[in-house]
Amino acid sequence: MKLSNVFKLIAITTILVACKNSIKKEIVVTEALKKEMGFKAWAQTPPMGWNSWDCYGPTVTEDEVKANTDYMAEKLMGYGWEYVVVDIRWFVENTKRHGYNQSDPIYVMDEYGRYMPAVNKFPSAKNGDGFKDLADYVHSKGLKFGIHIMRGIPKTAVENKLPIKGTNGITADQIYSTENQCKWLKDNYTIVANKPGAQEYYNSIFELYASWGVDFIKIDDLSAPIYHKDEIELIRKAIDNCGRNIVLSTSPGETPVNAAGHVSEHANMWRMVNDVWDSWWHIKHLMEVSQDWFDYIKPGTWPDCDMIPLGRLAIRGEVGKDRMANLTKEEQYTLMTFFTIFKSPLFFGGDLPSNDAFTLSLLTNKEVLKMHAESTNVRKLYFENEKLAITSKNEKEGVTYLALFNVSDASSLDVEVKLSDLGLSGKVKISNMWKGEEVGEFNHVFAQTLAPHASGLYKIEAVK
Template sequence: MTSVFFKKAAIALTFCAITLSVSAQTKSNFKSWAQTPPMGWNSWDSYGPTVTEAEVKANADYMAANLKKLGWEYIVVDIRWFVENDKAGGYNQTDPIYVMDEYGRYLPSVKKFPSSANGKGFKPLADYMHSKGLKFGIHIMRGVPVKAVNEKLPIKGANGITADKIYTTELQCKWLRDNYTVLANKPGAQEYYNSIMELYASWGVDFIKIDDLSRPYHLGEIELIRKAIDKTGRPIVLSTSPGETPIANADHVKEHANMWRMVDDVWDIWKDLPHLMNVAQGWYPYIAPGTWPDCDMIPLGRIAIRGERGKDRMTRLTKDEQYSLMSFFTILRSPLMFGGDLPSNDAFTTSLLTNTAVLKMHRESTDVKQLFMKDGLLAVTSRNSKTGERYIALFNIGDKDTRDISVNLKDLGVTGKVKVKDLWSGATNTQTDAVLSRSIAPHASVLVSVGK
C-alpha cells in the first residue's frame, strides 16, 4: 500500500514538473513566434464589424495564390464576429444580439460564419486557412462581456466563481461597450482569460488582436492574457491595440506582446502618416525579433466596402503618398496587415505588396535608426547583416515645396564606390560621392539600398 502511494506521488510530481517546464518553456519562447514582422490581411478597413465567411475565404484564396510565397500568411477576422446584427458603417450598440456559450465566451455568429454552426466555432474556418498554408487570427475586446456579468454566468475552471465577481465599470471602453474591465487581482480573473484562450486554441487560432488594451495601458489584464496564452501551449501571436501605447510601458509591453500599436487607426488621409512618423521616434530601440512596434493596418487598395469611415472607394492617398506609407512601414519593420479587399487589387496596389527587394529589406534588415526628422524632412536607415547593404529611406513630409534631402554615407560606414539601387523601381547607378542626395516632391519619398 505504501509502495503504491509513493509510486503515485512520484508520478504526480513528475507530471507537475513536466507541466511547469512546458509552461516556462512556452513563456520564454513566445518571442520566437514572430521572428520577422507578421504579414497578413485584416478585415477591418474593408468590412468593419460585418465581414462574412465568404469574404474572409475570398481574401484567403487570393493570399494563398498570390502573396503567400512572399511571406504574407495571416488572415485576421476583426471586430464583433460574435454580433448577429451589426450594420455597415458602425456598431449596433442599442440592441446587439450577442452569441456566447454558457461560460460567457463569445462564439461566431452563424449568420456571418455558417461553418461555425453546431458549436464548431471558428475551427472549420481555421482549418480552411491551415489547409492553404495560411494562419488564422481573430480580434477581441479587452474584458468580460457585460451580458455575462448581468446574467452572472459561471467562469469555466473557476470553481463556481461567476462573471459578476471579477469586473469593474471603471475604464470601460468609451467607444464600444460590449465588455467591462476585468479586475486582475480578483479570484477567477485569470481563469476567465484562461478559458477564452483555451477556446481559441481549440479552434486553431494563430493570432489574436486585443483592442482597448494599450490606451490607457491595462498592465494587469495584459499580464493575465500573456499567462493565459502561455498556458494553452499554442503559439498564438499577441497584438495589442490601439495606440498610442505609452512609451513609459515599452519595457513591459515588449515582454508580454509580440506587437503593439504606436498610434490610433491610420486611414487613407495624409496627416495620419506624419503623425505616425513623429510618434515612432520613441520606438526605434524596441524593434526586435518577436516584438514589433506596430504602425497599424495598411489602408490601401479598395477599402470601406462596409467599413467605418467613408464610402466604398480605392484609397484616397496619391501614388507618392502610398509609396511613402509603404516605405516607412517596411523600413521600420512594422507588422504588415493589409486592410484593402485583396481580390479587388489593381496592378499598382499589387506592386506595393509584391516588391521582393522591399520585402527582403523588411524581413532581413536590422539596426533600424532615424537619422533625422526636422523641417519637414525625415531620413531613416537600416542595414542587412547578411549582404552588408545599407538601406536608406528619405521622406519629404512637407505640403508645399520640392526639397533636397541629403545623407552623408561616411556617417553610415559606407565609403568609396558604391551601387545605389532604388528598391521600388529597381533602377541602379554607381557613385563615389560620399553624399547621397535626392530632390523630393511634397509627400513623396525615396527608398534605396547602398552597397558595394
C-alpha cells in the same frame, strides 16, 4: 524484384530518412528557440497578413474571409504574407456599417460567457463549432488564422452570472468592474486582475481559441487611453498556457512610451497610434509618433504602424464610402516605404480580390520585403526641416538600406545624407528598390530631390 527497382527503393528510403531527420532537426531548433525566447520566438520577423477592418468594419462574412484567403494563398503567400484576421464583433448577429449597433446587439456566447461566432455571418460555426472549420480552411491554404476581441468580460455574462470555466463556482459577476470600461464600445466590462476567477476566465477563452486553431489575436482597448497593465499580464499568461503559439497584438495606440519595457515583454506587437486611414495627415502623424520607438524594434516584439489602408476600402467599413485609397501613388509609396524600413508588422486593410496591379506591386516587391524581414539596426538619421532619413543594415549581405522622405506639403526638397553617417567609406553603388533600377555610384554624399509627400528607398552596396 529487379536490381534497378531495388536501387530505386533504396534511393527513396534514403530520401525519406533524410527528410525525416531534417524535420526533426528543425523541430529541435524551434523548441530550443522557444525555450530561450518564449513567446518572442513566435514572431522573429514582423507578422504579415490581411485584416478585415478597413474594408468590412464589424460586418465581414465567412465567404469574404475565404475570398481574401484564396487571394493571399494564390498571389501573396510566396512573398511572406500569412495571417488572415477576422476583426471586430464577429459574435454579434446584427452588426452594421459606420457604427456598432449598441442599441440592441444580439450577442452569441456559450454557457461560460465566451463569445461565439454569429452563424448568420459564419455558417460553419453551427452546432457550437466556433471558428474551427474556417481556421481549418485557412490552414489548408498554408496560411494562419487570427481574430479580434475586446479586453474584459461580456456584460451579458455578468448580468446573467454565468459560471467561469475552470473554477469551483465562481461567476462572471464576481470578477468585473465598471471602472475604465471602454468608452467607444460597451460590450464588455473590465476584469479585476486580482479577483479569484480572473485568470481562469482568460485561460478559458484562450483554451477555446486554441481548440479552434487560432494563430493570432488582436485585443482592443488595451493600450489607450489607459494602458491596462494587469489585463495584459493575464492575457500573456493565458496564451503561454493554452498550448498553442498565438501572436498577441495590442490595440489601439497611442501606447504610452513609458510602458515600452512592459509591452515589449508581454506582446508581439503594439500599436503606436490610433487607426491609420488613407489621408496624408495620418501618415505624417505616424512618422512623428514613431520617433520614440526605434529602440524597441526587436525580433519577436514590434512597434506597430497599424493596418495598411490601401486598395479598396470601406466596402462596409467605418470611414468614408466604398473607394480605392485616397492617396496618390507617391503617397502610397511613402506609406509602404515607411512601414517596411521601420519593420512594422504589415497587415493589409483593403479587400484583396479588388486589388489593381499597382496595389499588388506594392505588396510583392521582393527586395523591399527582404529588407523588411532581414534588416537589423533600424535607426533614424534625422527628422528636421520637413525631411526624414532612416537607415538599416543587412549585415550578412553587406548591404545598407536608406529611406528618404519629404513630408512637406508644398515644396520639393533636396534630401541628403553623408555616407559616413551610414558607416560607409569609399565608392558605393546605389539602387532604387521600388523601381529595381541603379541610381549610380557615389562618394561621400548621396542626395535626391523629392516632391512633396514623396520618398525614396535605396539599397547601397560597396563598389568592388
